[in-house]
Amino acid sequence: MATIKRYIIENCPSHDTCWDIAVSPDGYIYIGACMEHTPGGIAELVQFNPKTKKLRSIANMAEVTGEKYGDTHAPQGKIHLSLCPTREGVMYGSTHCTTPPLKDRMWDPWAMFTDDRRCFRGAHFYRYNPKFDNIEDFGIITPNEGVSVMILDEDSQRFFAATFPKSHLYSWNIKGRDIMDFGRVSEHYILSLIKYVDGKIYFTDYYGRLICIDPKEMKLDFLDTKLLHPEYNDGMRNWMAHGVVGHDEWIYAGMYSYSNLIRFKPTKKGVEVEDLGLGIEESNKDKILNYAFTKGAPAGLILKDEVIYFIQLVYFGPKEFVGSYVSSYDTRTGKKEYIEVLKDVDFKPLVWKGVLGIDGNLYWADFDAVPPSLWSMSL
């Protein structure tokens, strides 16, 4: 029987979205609390101590970046999928845009991009050291653009990151210097970068086409493989949004617009791709679960003991179906098991990324609640 616990991020009473969550080797869980829908809002880096079960604010991104709250520019309102812990427990991150400037009503990336007064000044790259409780800003690394996703390749000691809105792939060193722009790699956004056992980093573009970064050679390879997408379209808006590398050397992935969990394996002959099918047994007659696993998409993948735990996320649709349905896939046996829907009394959160805590619990943070919460599930 699973136990669900909810930790409301009370220090961020007006924050509305948490896209990123990361766990460092010392056990701390870090959450990027964003103010995506509040004009002028500023993101906050939050730390959760799994021993004391306490949440605390680490840093306000306006203070970190030295930007003035409430000026005409689009603020440092988000920390997207950019939290990167090192082996030593130091946390790196970047800021992201799409929060409208104060007094504006909505974020319009292309209008704002060319407007000198309202534009986002750029993503800042920062480092938090929990030993000294010290945060250091390395300045703007991508002018006028946010960092939508970032990964640290500890072997080459370089970061790889994609920007929004232009979807350029960048790389910089651990001090945010020696910045290299590989050019644009996707039509629109990138949501996931996965380090594989061959030392390469894999991601997809907007159409789910697989692209590989070789950090040794600092080269990109555009593979002739398109990951799975619904039959009714050509794969548009279908990034690999979540992924984990299993012990069996398959990459298990959740696509943005595809209902089933998939897996793929880069080999010398090419890329093998497998559809793992409906997330529940086909004999399951439950109406809500059938809706969730045919209309939703897998998110928040976590690997624990050779089992993939994931959320079947139903974002749109009738209210009774919307929610985060926790399920599992055993990589050894292929057994699928529905566990439970995330819930606190009547509140059903929508969660995005997940991590495995050092206490063995599964953690997710929600992206559609004010204030947001951290959710824990013990199995």
Place this chain on the structure above:
Amino acid sequence: MEKDNKTKKESKFFEEPIEFGKPIVTKGRIFAFPLKSCIRESNIRRGNCVSIVWDKKSFIFYGLVIGEESHIFLFDSNSTIEDVGKVEVENAKNGILVFDGLDNIVCIITDGSDTTRIFTHNLDTARRMYSHMWGHFTFSPIEYKDILLEKEIIFAVGKNNFDGLIYFLTNKGNIYTYSIEENKLTYISKVDDKNLSKVICFNPENGNVYGVTKDGNFWRLSNKKINYLDIWIPCMKNRNYVACAGNLIWFENRIFGCTLQDAYLFEYDIEDGKVKNLGRPDENSEIRDIDILEDGRIFGITASKDRGMGRIFCYSKERGFEDMGIIQAWQPVHDFAYQPLGIKSGSSGDFLIGNGENRANIFLYCSAPF
């Protein structure tokens, strides 16, 4: 009875000529094509689409993508894209295609070590295949002509219809002619290379060559002699030290051009010797390129130097500037041109736009009728 009708209809389909070559589009729309994923068996890698020409005989666009590898591609009006082949240079810095007006494309390209080479590609095969087997192309090779210039970077190329020669300008200000028939390169003259604009155009009546240099003033090559004219391209006050032209096009005894520093469109009347500043199309800081339709409408692409964000505009005497919006397309793929590099008109007012960002993507803009 029904069966008979069906048979008759099928037979009619194969016997009657079919009018291919007309795109089914809505005017005013933009279409996007990343070359890597839109071409079957494409070997085109990432790179910048720096140059496009249009073949009047077959209604086909040819473009050049430069980067680690350089390729010439083909784009026809039914949105067929093919990889014509590789241009054998490495890490090209710049390259320009020019149509010889007959049956060849000349590709002048500078590699990573600043060596400029000349290649040609004969269009006969592609044209024949196009007319007989629409959509199925085979190509002649892209031939290296064994001509190279060391430590010179290609800046601008054009065909002078007066003498039929290809003229080109390098970063050192040297002007050369190339004769495709004789496969001969001839040094002609040198212009001041200070702040040299990467543009060149020709007066078809007397063969004079025009360009822009030295803080934005025009030069003219006439009888192998360079004259610096007391005529400047427009720029904001005290900014002449950065005055660069984006393109020059000869049209009805005038030179129309655009600037890269202030995004001005201008008109130079050769007869009265005056330049008229036609104004600025949008808030972007550079007009990267323009092309002119037969009805006199000028279409151009703008962007800002670092931020990019490509836009299209149209200028006509009757309506002035019209902003056609950002270069964003939804079909066949959803894509943007943040760093457009060139625009070329084809038949019936469609334009092909090449993009930078090391992306190897192109855009088709179908203009509405006047």
